[in-house]
Amino acid sequence: MRPICGHLVWSLLDNEVVVTGMTTAQRPTLEAVARLAGVSRATVSRVVNGSTTVAEPIQQAVRRAVEELGYVPNLAARSLVTQRTDSIALVLPEAATRVFSDDQVFPGIIRGAAQELEAADKQLVLMLAGSPAGHERVERYTTGRHVDGVLFASLHGEDPLPGRLARLGIPVVCSGRPLDGAEVPYVDVDHVGGVAEAVRHLITNGRRRIATIAGPQDMVAGIERLIGYRETVAAAGLPELIAYGDFTRESGTAAMRQLLAADPDLDAVFAASDLMAHAALRTLREAGRRVPDDVAVIGFDDIETAAYTEPPLTTVKQPIVELGRAMTRQLLRIAAGEQVELALLLPTELVVRDSA
Amino acid sequence: MRPICGHLVWSLLDNEVVVTGMTTAQRPTLEAVARLAGVSRATVSRVVNGSTTVAEPIQQAVRRAVEELGYVPNLAARSLVTQRTDSIALVLPEAATRVFSDDQVFPGIIRGAAQELEAADKQLVLMLAGSPAGHERVERYTTGRHVDGVLFASLHGEDPLPGRLARLGIPVVCSGRPLDGAEVPYVDVDHVGGVAEAVRHLITNGRRRIATIAGPQDMVAGIERLIGYRETVAAAGLPELIAYGDFTRESGTAAMRQLLAADPDLDAVFAASDLMAHAALRTLREAGRRVPDDVAVIGFDDIETAAYTEPPLTTVKQPIVELGRAMTRQLLRIAAGEQVELALLLPTELVVRDSA
DNA sequence: TTGTAAGCGTTATCAA
DNA sequence: TTGATAACGCTTACAA
Numbered sequence: 001m002r003p004i005c006g007h008l009v010w011s012l013l014d015n016e017v018v019v020t021g022m023t024t025a026q027r028p029t030l031e032a033v034a035r036l037a038g039v040s041r042a043t044v045s046r047v048v049n050g051s052t053t054v055a056e057p058i059q060q061a062v063r064r065a066v067e068e069l070g071y072v073p074n075l076a077a078r079s080l081v082t083q084r085t086d087s088i089a090l091v092l093p094e095a096a097t098r099v100f101s102d103d104q105v106f107p108g109i110i111r112g113a114a115q116e117l118e119a120a121d122k123q124l125v126l127m128l129a130g131s132p133a134g135h136e137r138v139e140r141y142t143t144g145r146h147v148d149g150v151l152f153a154s155l156h157g158e159d160p161l162p163g164r165l166a167r168l169g170i171p172v173v174c175s176g177r178p179l180d181g182a183e184v185p186y187v188d189v190d191h192v193g194g195v196a197e198a199v200r201h202l203i204t205n206g207r208r209r210i211a212t213i214a215g216p217q218d219m220v221a222g223i224e225r226l227i228g229y230r231e232t233v234a235a236a237g238l239p240e241l242i243a244y245g246d247f248t249r250e251s252g253t254a255a256m257r258q259l260l261a262a263d264p265d266l267d268a269v270f271a272a273s274d275l276m277a278h279a280a281l282r283t284l285r286e287a288g289r290r291v292p293d294d295v296a297v298i299g300f301d302d303i304e305t306a307a308y309t310e311p312p313l314t315t316v317k318q319p320i321v322e323l324g325r326a327m328t329r330q331l332l333r334i335a336a337g338e339q340v341e342l343a344l345l346l347p348t349e350l351v352v353r354d355s356a
Numbered sequence: 357m358r359p360i361c362g363h364l365v366w367s368l369l370d371n372e373v374v375v376t377g378m379t380t381a382q383r384p385t386l387e388a389v390a391r392l393a394g395v396s397r398a399t400v401s402r403v404v405n406g407s408t409t410v411a412e413p414i415q416q417a418v419r420r421a422v423e424e425l426g427y428v429p430n431l432a433a434r435s436l437v438t439q440r441t442d443s444i445a446l447v448l449p450e451a452a453t454r455v456f457s458d459d460q461v462f463p464g465i466i467r468g469a470a471q472e473l474e475a476a477d478k479q480l481v482l483m484l485a486g487s488p489a490g491h492e493r494v495e496r497y498t499t500g501r502h503v504d505g506v507l508f509a510s511l512h513g514e515d516p517l518p519g520r521l522a523r524l525g526i527p528v529v530c531s532g533r534p535l536d537g538a539e540v541p542y543v544d545v546d547h548v549g550g551v552a553e554a555v556r557h558l559i560t561n562g563r564r565r566i567a568t569i570a571g572p573q574d575m576v577a578g579i580e581r582l583i584g585y586r587e588t589v590a591a592a593g594l595p596e597l598i599a600y601g602d603f604t605r606e607s608g609t610a611a612m613r614q615l616l617a618a619d620p621d622l623d624a625v626f627a628a629s630d631l632m633a634h635a636a637l638r639t640l641r642e643a644g645r646r647v648p649d650d651v652a653v654i655g656f657d658d659i660e661t662a663a664y665t666e667p668p669l670t671t672v673k674q675p676i677v678e679l680g681r682a683m684t685r686q687l688l689r690i691a692a693g694e695q696v697e698l699a700l701l702l703p704t705e706l707v708v709r710d711s712a
Numbered sequence: 713t714t715g716t717a718a719g720c721g722t723t724a725t726c727a728a
Numbered sequence: 729t730t731g732a733t734a735a736c737g738c739t740t741a742c743a744a
Contacts, residue, residue, distance in 0.1 A: 029736095029737055029738085030737065030738065030739095031737080041737090041738080041739090042739080042740080045738070045739060045740085046739095049739085073737085073738075074736085074737050074738070075738095076736085076737080076738090077736070077737035077738040077739090078737080078738055078739075079738090080736090080737080080738070080739095081737090081738055081739045081740080082738085082739070
């Protein structure tokens with residue numbers, strides 16, 4: 001991509017470097033603060049780190065000096081000695097096109113993690129790990145102890161990395177049960193319960209030929225949402241009708257066509273993602289079916305668009321930001337040496353609109 | 357939110373810590389590698405950092421030792437002496453509800469930045485800065501030189517922080533021209549050009565009463581898209597008709613109603629965001645107008661949903677991921693002491709679908 | 713309660 | 729080309 005303009009030129013050096021206080025251009029160190037306050041480095045360190053064993057007047061003097069000099073601790077120096085970095089990594093599978101699709105799952109997790117870490121005064125380091133190279137980078141970086149813990153957002157397939165890190169003694173939390181069977185703590189939303197509620201809603205409303213557009217079977221979300229569907233229709237003695245997609249709209253269109261071909265008389269569809277449900281809505285309309293009169297449709301996610309589809313989409317809402325927060329809280333507890341639940345499931349909720 | 361389950365308990369200590377190679381549980385240091393390879397620390401450091409002045413056989417021996425021990429450099433120690441951190445901060449305004457809306461702007465920038473930094477082997481530190489407290493955290497952290505540079509994603513209002521950091525000699529790049537007039541390098545998409553193309557498209561198709569749903573006037577994107585509209589209708593000798601929204605669907609609905617009330621005969625609408633355009637589509641339909649027959653609609657963003665609205669939305673596509681990448685490249689150049697353009701504008705493109 | 717001093721694991725400057 | 733050695737800025741026993 002060729003940028004359009006850019007005549008003006010700018011450089012760091014053009015800007016005179018403004019210095020606060022009376023120090024030189026050098027960033028003030030503990031040493032400088034200590035000199036100004038007339039105490040030792042150790043004492044300044046104690047005050048800065050909130051030790052209670054420092055006399056009140058001295059604390060005041062130190063704080064004044066810190067203020068005056070604009071002192072900010074050098075984190076590198078600190079973590080060199082404390083062996084902590086006060087930052088944690090959030091690893092996202094790159095899965096290039098899908099990572100940041102409309103479903104807002106990753107942004108939601110990022111946001112939740114950022115909020116929670118902010119409260120804990122820790123930094124969020126974001127890492128993409130789609131390519132093998134990226135994978136290796138993440139492994140090097142995290143095993144190198146450059147972060148105090150690692151959050152994994154939704155793994156494709158059977159990623160061995162979380163298990164490996166956990167075995168190395170690095171705090172790890174995953175979003176969703178690791179598929180390789182590794183014993184790694186995870187947090188997830190209650191896929192099965194949410195889907196069950198959705199399907200029961202359909203049954204209650206008299207639907208009897210309930211199909212599903214399932215998600216990819218190499219992802220926990222895809223697997224569990226399908227389980228929820230199968231268990232519920234089976235429990236009601238209804239037949240199952242399944243087509244597979246990969247959570248995207250394109251795949252939803254194809255799957256909906258398959259379902260209509262397989263059973264033109266189906267009267268309901270549960271789609272494992274709102275994007276697929278959205279595509280189903282359109283495909284059904286194109287096939288001359290009215291929603292919800294002829295066919296009821298329920299999605300999963302409750303993306304913002306769900307309220308704006310034609311008709312507005314009934315869907316299972318999952319607490320994505322809260323998922324990010326819960327993962328982070330668990331990680332911080334593990335890093336602090338506490339015991340945590342191996343699995344944590346967050347409740348989902350059926351949001352009834354017009355499509356079912 | 358009360359989690360549903362969690363009987364199983366997990367703790368770091370339950371897992372025996374697996375140690376690679378023959379070392380103890382301690383992470384190997386340069387010293388250990390040096391001993392094993394039979395050379396000095398300095399030499400190992402040279403090899404690790406790719407110095408060319410080391411004899412080939414020694415390089416090999418060192419590399420073997422590194423491999424065997426699973427040595428990974430301690431970044432804290434390194435940055436303590438190099439004064440670099442090899443990480444850069446991406447600051448997002450929190451603006452709680454809107455930061456991660458359907459428009460994908462922030463996720464796109466995050467993704468672009470992450471890609472580019474990955475290539476440069478640097479880390480991305482994400483910071484939210486909505487609250488005054490968050491603002492202060494960001495300032496402390498970045499002025500504390502804990503990152504080599506700061507990327508600002510879309511500022512609300514006249515944020516003084518970018519200018520302040522730049523004056524302190526910290527490399528900074530903004531997305532969009534800073535509204536407080538600070539001389540800070542920025543990258544943006546060509547809002548004015550994109551909107552002009554959209555409005556000209558409407559005019560070319562015979563539209564004469566072209567309204568706009570403008571974005572918030574405290575954001576560059578809102579301001580410039582409105583400028584593009586006004587300049588273009590003025591140049592064509594057409595009247596202007598403006599209602600204001602804040603880029604959200606809700607605001608789009610209200611604005612569209614206002615416009616219809618103000619001029620029931622309007623025959624086209626340019627909305628400054630796809631979300632507002634989406635709402636306009638629905639509002640027009642509810643008001644009995646056919647799109648595009650009675651009223652043509654064009655949006656801005658080209659979000660994924662745009663292809664799935666009723667009718668599919670004609671819109672101005674902006675290269676969001678590329679924006680994140682370009683910002684990052686500029687930042688890295690500044691940090692490397694190079695001169696960069698003060699402003700960089702990325703081209704937009706009109707995507708014609710059915711709504712206009 | 714405060715200060716002294718010994719590292720933490722690198723890189724960089726000088727000699728050799 | 730390689731090796732000592734001195735920082736880098738902080739925390740933390742241990743002593744006073």
